[in-house]
Amino acid sequence: MVRDERLPESELGRIADRLRGDWPTAEAVDFEEALGYHETLPDEKRFAHVLESADRPLLQPRAGVPRLDPQVDLLTHLWEDGGADLLPTTIDSYTRDNEYGKAQEGLDEARESGEDTLNGFPAVNHGVDGCRELIERVPGPIEVRHGTPDARLLALVTFAGGFQSFEGGPISYNIPYTKRRDLGETIEHWQFVDRLAGLYTEFGVRINREPFGPLTGTLVPPSIAIAIGVVEGLLAATQGVKSLTLGYGQVGNLVQDVAALRALRALGEEYLPDDVAVTTVFHEWMGGFPPDEARANGVIGLGGATAAVAKPDKVITKSPQEFQGVPTMEANAAGLRTTRQLIDMLIEQDVTLDGIDDEQAFIERSTRSLFDTVFDLGDGDVAHGTLRAFETGALDVPFAPSESAKGAVLPARDDDGRVRILEFGDLALSADLKEVHRNRLDERAETEGRDCSFRMVADDVDAISDGRLIGRPKGSTEGWT
């Protein structure tokens, strides 16, 4: 049974040796040699250093193409024309499924045809040398962003390849991404990733780890996102990770978003050990975008304004082409610059909003309720408690495809546009907290002259892409999307 205990070094080595057989490039991984390589990197390519020493929110886009040269060009464009402060390398879907053979076929095809047949950069296939070439040819620090439930080999290769930041976690890269992955097994897999990051850290190479805050990206109540982020942070800290970036995805209500980011930072600093440097990342709206670049720019604008008020350490930006899928690099850079303009115009202003403290206190109480239940269910062990909490529905994620989650929680916006909970399932919130959610949703129901029901949820899911925040009734809800 999985426990929140540090993976012994012998076990780490044993697993690493087994993983080497999974794909030939893993053979080139040599921990001591990799330490030496990392030491050659200048400060401006050390991810944790850049992030933790920043005095303003840093901007980071998403981006990944299969071949090395185009990936260098793409990241260089986002750096130079977009003014990105931090860079990403998004990994392809085959790698996320550990299908390195298929990724190789895609990469070979891309190299032959010049067309991108993969939706990201297959870092394992590029191997240690390919990763290092990318690190060397691109001017900024780069994070591995992926969505891989079992990311052990990916971490092994990319850490040796010079990457110093790695997104994901056992809950956040399982529950929202897959149907049948066993959560206990995923926790074990991420203990390996985190232990490896911890080992690099012990030897002076500070690897930044970033749980994926937005989860399903669809109206996730802040307390759920924060509780899961803190749990993943604790699991990582146990393995020796010292640089943690906790994440949160914009819901679109200014007060709730600012309050949530403050709660995230406060609870992260409270729950995580003192020697862990906690930073925060704000994801611009991850739900459906309007099918119109002008309106999409409005959504991005609100994201930038929220970031300027909340001042997270990092902002993950969206592009005006979000609706159509992968943006051109020009659109991706445009999203960065629109966000930058709003932040730079607003950040020196004293913008103090009423109601932040109350909302923050409510989010913190709710998060504590969830977190304490996890802790209790595990008899003090966070790993075990997490498993039990998801089994019982005490911890749950709305719209999660995973069989490991009950998926009984349903969110809806209140009359002010804040995300509340309509269906709790067995979510571990006390009666008084549930009462607040119900009252707020009843207020909305009264405003709209209809009952609280799944219709609100359906309307809210589509609202922003339809050009508003709250899914007020107008007769068009969608059932099959």
Added chain:
Amino acid sequence: MVRDERLPESELGRIADRLRGDWPTAEAVDFEEALGYHETLPDEKRFAHVLESADRPLLQPRAGVPRLDPQVDLLTHLWEDGGADLLPTTIDSYTRDNEYGKAQEGLDEARESGEDTLNGFPAVNHGVDGCRELIERVPGPIEVRHGTPDARLLALVTFAGGFQSFEGGPISYNIPYTKRRDLGETIEHWQFVDRLAGLYTEFGVRINREPFGPLTGTLVPPSIAIAIGVVEGLLAATQGVKSLTLGYGQVGNLVQDVAALRALRALGEEYLPDDVAVTTVFHEWMGGFPPDEARANGVIGLGGATAAVAKPDKVITKSPQEFQGVPTMEANAAGLRTTRQLIDMLIEQDVTLDGIDDEQAFIERSTRSLFDTVFDLGDGDVAHGTLRAFETGALDVPFAPSESAKGAVLPARDDDGRVRILEFGDLALSADLKEVHRNRLDERAETEGRDCSFRMVADDVDAISDGRLIGRPKGSTEGWT
């Protein structure tokens, strides 16, 4: 000497008769026939009705091309694809200089070549029938927007042509637009325009009048803009105008902009007669735009967010192509939709900002100080007082090209980005009010480690187009621009 007295109807008729000689199309103007025409217009084309009965901020772009068919297409596009609530017809520069002959040449050339050789719609040349065709073929209410110091003939033709809203005023269309126009004469010219609007109003055709709030569009302190708007409103009310829209141009500081719009509404309602319906219009940033559509969208986004919080009756939108001059109709529509998305996402949210009340009180005290001086200088006559106030510099507009204004006032942003006054000239602000400005600018000077000087002004003028709000020193100020 000009006095704030209602123009006798005989005098109105005499001037109208004289104007008829200025351009042949004026012959077709028949007041009684025009009243009958206006009565045929449906409610949705009655400007004042639409504006005054709205329950949310209405959006209006700027747009004008010389020929009728393209103007119909342009406005229809902005209505359908931009979702504009109110439409504009921007008049060409020749008409603004009363050069109807040159406007005719431009229009003829445009008709022959199919290329737009004028920068707007020459409404006088199109005449009553041309205007009516435009009104009939376009789905929404249309305002005449221009910049004409002597707009008497333009008003005569466009009112008869079915337009029910008319921008401008004797100060706001003189001081920021021309060098040598006599202010007293301009006041007389606008008394004619306002009296004509008042006469239509008496006969049931409510003509909406809108003083041009942004003035020079360059860091205009709110109290100056509001004082001039109220003065122009009073002059219009004397002539019988009952529908007045007072304007204000965004300076980019959220708290100051919201406070200014509230002060504008409060003082407008206080100073203007009870039977005048006062509405407010917020202009998105009128200063220099970034030479980059993505960053321009950020500026527009902040404008939309400000509008959502301040809730003016109307918003004049900008386009992402603002930097390059006249936008394509697609870019113009995009600016509308970006603004709309921000407003629709934010307007139902309870966004209450600290410091609004204090800033509003400061703006109101400053405005009263200016307004009371105007009143005193005129021995109770606003028209006369305005002339004397501009002569003495008691009332002044920064960066005004006009010889009728002292142009001694210089604005600069404080440490929070709010527009304050660095050089007062003879501006009629009491010592305690000046002290506030000085203290705020001294705070900034200390932050920046430099003295308060014209360098701050130069840096601030360029700041937004350079991608920030406050022109912090970095060694590049521009002298010749």
Added chain:
Amino acid sequence: MMPRTVILGVIGSDAHVVGITILDQALSAAGFDVVNLGVQTSQAEFVDAATAHDADAVLVSSLYGHAEQDCRGFHEQLAAADLDLPTYIGGNLAVGQDEWTETRRRFERMGFTRVFDSETEPQEAIDALRVDLDISTTETDRESVPAYT
């Protein structure tokens, strides 16, 4: 009369979960017994669930554009398991610029009783089930559950 049982699932390797979650809620609220198989459901899982639960109808969802491949042979499998019941499919069924009428006909020829596009409201599916399963409105209305349960 017993509530009717409907099987719900997203077919193939499609992982779009929002629509089916809302459909589940809507059907439950309308009084149906819903067996929600979730995302990434195989044809065999649909057939097994329909047999095991003695289902009255099967509702298939597909959002990622591969519905035609994923549903090939589905009705033959249902028939092989002696299942004769209404089958609905809904979602993004057309790839590219296909006319909707053409798309609908193609899926009807494959054996689906009804074909819905992605704009369809849950209520339409509920109304169709009432017709196809011969349920009177009063009956299901009596069965409907409040939202907070």
Added chain:
Amino acid sequence: MMPRTVILGVIGSDAHVVGITILDQALSAAGFDVVNLGVQTSQAEFVDAATAHDADAVLVSSLYGHAEQDCRGFHEQLAAADLDLPTYIGGNLAVGQDEWTETRRRFERMGFTRVFDSETEPQEAIDALRVDLDISTTETDRESVPAYT
């Protein structure tokens, strides 16, 4: 020694007022007596003002792209009025894609002592005036006025 007098104005029908306002402030702060003719100033107005104020230098600004036409014959008029003094021009002087060096040479050939682009800081013009009018830095520094006067 008396402060030096400089004539300032935007030539032609150009109405850009911001730059000249700031230049006025900068020159005044640096101790010059500034005669600011404002926007839309004709050649004759420049000449008359230089004569009337016994000016030490003339600074011409042009932002709207018609500087060359607006300045044609300007130096001939100055000479006719027996004015021999440094003349500067600055602003957006090139139309279209002209090389800056080419533009600068063209205005120098017309008789301007110095030619500045629109990115030029006021301080550069001040420094140039000090050189051209043979003013020691200490002298003007002593003359400089605080910002709040």
